[in-house]
Amino acid sequence: xxxxxxxxxxxxxxxxxxxxxxxxxxxxxxxxxxxxxxxxxxxxxxxxxxxxxxxxxxxxxxxxxxxxxxxxxxxxxxxxxxxxxxxxxxxxxxxxxxxxxxxxxxxxxxxxxxxxxxxxxxxxxxxxxxxxxxxxxxxxxxxxxxxxxxxxxxxxxxxxxxxxxxxxxxxxxxxxxxxxxxxxxxxxxxxxxxxxxxxxxxxxxxxxxxxxxxxxxxxxxxxxxxxxxxxxxxxxxxxxxxxxxxxxxxxxxxxxxxxxxxx
Amino acid sequence: xxxxxxxxxxxxxxxxxxxxxxxxxxxxxxxxxxxxxxxxxxxxxxxxxxxxxxxxxxxxxxxxxxxxxxxxxxxxxxxxxxxxxxxxxxxxxxxxxxxxxxxxxxxxxxxxxxxxxxxxxxxxxxxxxxxxxxxxxxxxxxxxxxxxxxxxxxxxxxxxxxxxxxxxxxxxxxxxxxxxxxxxxxxxxxxxxxxxxxxxxxxxxxxxxxxxxxxxxxxxxxxxxxxxxxxxxxxxxxxxxxxxxxxxxxxxxxxxxxxxxxxxxxxxxxxxxxxxxxxxxxxxxxxxxxxxxxxxxxxxxxxxxxxxxxxxxxxxxxxxxxxxxxxxxxxxxxxxxxxxxxxx
Numbered sequence: 001x002x003x004x005x006x007x008x009x010x011x012x013x014x015x016x017x018x019x020x021x022x023x024x025x026x027x028x029x030x031x032x033x034x035x036x037x038x039x040x041x042x043x044x045x046x047x048x049x050x051x052x053x054x055x056x057x058x059x060x061x062x063x064x065x066x067x068x069x070x071x072x073x074x075x076x077x078x079x080x081x082x083x084x085x086x087x088x089x090x091x092x093x094x095x096x097x098x099x100x101x102x103x104x105x106x107x108x109x110x111x112x113x114x115x116x117x118x119x120x121x122x123x124x125x126x127x128x129x130x131x132x133x134x135x136x137x138x139x140x141x142x143x144x145x146x147x148x149x150x151x152x153x154x155x156x157x158x159x160x161x162x163x164x165x166x167x168x169x170x171x172x173x174x175x176x177x178x179x180x181x182x183x184x185x186x187x188x189x190x191x192x193x194x195x196x197x198x199x200x201x202x203x204x205x206x207x208x209x210x211x212x213x214x215x216x217x218x219x220x221x222x223x224x225x226x227x228x229x230x231x232x233x234x235x236x237x238x239x240x241x242x243x244x245x246x247x248x249x250x251x252x253x254x255x256x257x258x259x260x261x262x263x
Numbered sequence: 264x265x266x267x268x269x270x271x272x273x274x275x276x277x278x279x280x281x282x283x284x285x286x287x288x289x290x291x292x293x294x295x296x297x298x299x300x301x302x303x304x305x306x307x308x309x310x311x312x313x314x315x316x317x318x319x320x321x322x323x324x325x326x327x328x329x330x331x332x333x334x335x336x337x338x339x340x341x342x343x344x345x346x347x348x349x350x351x352x353x354x355x356x357x358x359x360x361x362x363x364x365x366x367x368x369x370x371x372x373x374x375x376x377x378x379x380x381x382x383x384x385x386x387x388x389x390x391x392x393x394x395x396x397x398x399x400x401x402x403x404x405x406x407x408x409x410x411x412x413x414x415x416x417x418x419x420x421x422x423x424x425x426x427x428x429x430x431x432x433x434x435x436x437x438x439x440x441x442x443x444x445x446x447x448x449x450x451x452x453x454x455x456x457x458x459x460x461x462x463x464x465x466x467x468x469x470x471x472x473x474x475x476x477x478x479x480x481x482x483x484x485x486x487x488x489x490x491x492x493x494x495x496x497x498x499x500x501x502x503x504x505x506x507x508x509x510x511x512x513x514x515x516x517x518x519x520x521x522x523x524x525x526x527x528x529x530x531x532x533x534x535x536x537x538x539x540x541x542x543x544x545x546x547x548x549x550x551x552x553x554x555x556x557x558x559x560x561x562x563x564x565x566x567x568x569x570x571x572x573x574x575x576x577x578x579x580x581x582x583x584x585x586x587x588x589x590x591x592x593x594x595x596x597x598x599x600x601x602x603x604x605x606x607x
Contacts, residue, residue: 198352
C-alpha cells in the first residue's frame with residue numbers, strides 16, 4: 001500500500017518505537033546493572049547509565065564464578081551450553097535427514113505407520129515424558145554426562161517432518177535421472193539431496209541451536225556435578241543464594257553473556 | 264549401437280493392466296516413436312525399458328542381452344525426461360559429467376566427451392552456468408547433452424518437448440531428428456503429439472489401452488490405418504468415420520465382406536464432382552479458415568457430421584446445401600465389431 005499521509009506515518013512509527021522500547025528496556029536494564037557495583041541496585045534509585053564496574057563484574061563471573069551460590073566460572077557453563085547445543089542441533093539434523101530420506105524415497109512395509117509414529121512424538125515433548133526418560137537415562141548411568149544431556153533431546157519429529165515435506169517436493173524424475181546416471185541410494189543422498197537441502201539445514205541448525213541453548217528443565221534434572229552445568233540453569237542458581245542478598249550485578253552479567261550466542 | 268527387443272511384455276498394477284503383451288523389435292540406429300492417448304501405457308513401456316519400472320512378465324533385450332533384472336545404470340541407456348530433470352545445484356558441466364564420473368570414466372575422456380557434446384549442441388558458452396539461469400530450450404539441450412556424453416546403446420525420450428512453446432518445439436524436433444541421424448543411436452521416443460510422431464519416426468508404434476494397435480512407417484500408418492482407433496487418432500483433423508449405410512447405394516464401391524464402417528480423410532472429400540465418385544447431399548454447419556486451407560464442418564442428410572479440409576477459403580455460408588463427392592479408392596473399410604480393417 002502506497003499512501004502519503006504524514007500523520008499516519010508518524011503514528012505507525014510511534015507505535016513501533018513504543019513497542020521496541022517496551023521490549024528492549026529490560027534488556028538494557030540488565031546490561032546497565034551488570035556494569036555497576038553490588039550495592040547500587042539495592043539503593044532504591046535505579047541507575048540508567050552504565051557504571052564503572054563492567055570489566056570487574058564480567059571477569060569475575062567468567063573466570064571465578066560465585067562460590068557461595070555453588071556456581072562454577074561462567075566460561076565453563078558457556079562452553080557446556082555451546083557444546084550441548086551443537087551436539088543437539090547436529091544430531092537432530094542427521095537423524096531427521098536420514099529418517100525423512102527413508103520415509104520418502106524407500107518403499108518398505110508399514111512405511112506410513114512409521115511416519116505417523118514419528119509424527120505422534122510431536123505431542124510428547126521432553127516435559128511430558130520427563131520421568132520415564134529420566135529413569136532410562138539414570139539406569140543407563142548417563143547422569144552427569146554430555147550424552148545424558150543431549151541424547152533424549154535429539155530424536156526430533158519436527159525436523160523429520162520438515163525434511164519430509166521438502167523431500168516430497170523433489171521431483172521423482174531427479175531421482176530417476178540419478179539412477180540412470182549410475183547413482184545408488186547413498187550417492188543420490190550425498191550428491192543430490194544433501195546439496196539441495198543446504199538452505200533447509202542451515203535454517204534448521206539455527207533454530208535447533210537455540211532450542212538446545214535454552215534447555216532448562218532437562219539439564220537441571222540430570223546434572224548434579226557443576227562441571228556439567230549449562231548457563232541457562234546456572235543463572236537460576238546464581239539468583240537463589242541462601243541467606244544473602246542476590247548479587248544482581250553479577251547475575252545480570254551472566255544473563256547478558258547467556259543472551260549473546262542465540263541473538 | 265544396439266537393437267532393442269521387447270518380447271511379450273506385461274505390466275500389472277494389482278488388478279489394472281498398464282501394458283498387456285507388447286512385442287517390438289527396434290533395429291540398430293532406428294528411431295521408434297511410441298504414440299497414443301494419455302494412459303495408453305506408452306510411458307510405462309518406456310520406463311520399463313529404462314529399468315525405472317519393474318516388469319511383470321516378458322523379456323527386454325538391449326543389444327542382445329536380457330536386461331530385465333539389471334539396474335537402469337547397467338542397461339547402457341540414456342534417458343531424456345519431460346521436465347529435463349537437471350540437477351539444479353550443479354553447473355551444466357557438472358550435469359553432463361555426473362553419469363560419467365559415477366562410472367569411473369578417466370578425466371581426459373570425460374573432458375573430451377563433454378566438449379564434443381557441447382559443440383554438437385552449441386551449449387559451450389553455458390557450461391559454467393546453473394540450470395536455473397538457462398531458458399527452456401537451453402535446458403532441453405543440456406538434458407540431451409547429458410544423454411549424448413554417455414554414448415549409450417539407446418536413447419529413451421519421455422515426451423521431451425512437451426514443456427516447450429510451440430515455436431521452440433518445432434525447432435527442437437528438427438534438431439532431435441538431425442542429431443539422431445548423425446549419431447545413429449537406436450532411440451525410443453514417447454509422445455502424445457501425433458505431428459511430432461509423424462515427423463520424427465522411422466517407424467510408429469500406435470498404442471491404446473496397453474496394447475499395440477499398429478506398427479509401421481508414418482506413411483503406412485497414415486495411408487492404411489489398421490484399426491478404427493488408429494484411423495481416428497492419426498491425422499488432423501481426424502478421419503471421418505461413417506457407417507456404410509450413410510453412403511446410400513454401395514454397390515459400385517466394392518467394399519470387402521464384413522465392412523460396416525468406412526473412413527474418409529478430410530482432404531479426400533471434395534465439393535466438385537469427380538468421375539466415379541459417390542455424391543452425398545449435406546448442409547454446411549461451420550467454416551473454419553486456418554490460413555492456407557479451411558475446415559468445413561458438414562452435416563450429411565443421413566444425420567452424420569463430417570469435416571472436410573478444403574484448399575483456400577471457399578465462399579460457403581453456414582446453412583447452405585452442398586454436395587460432397589467421395590472416390591471409392593479413398594474409402595478405408597472397417598469392421599466395427601472387431602475394430603479392424605477388412606481389406607488387410
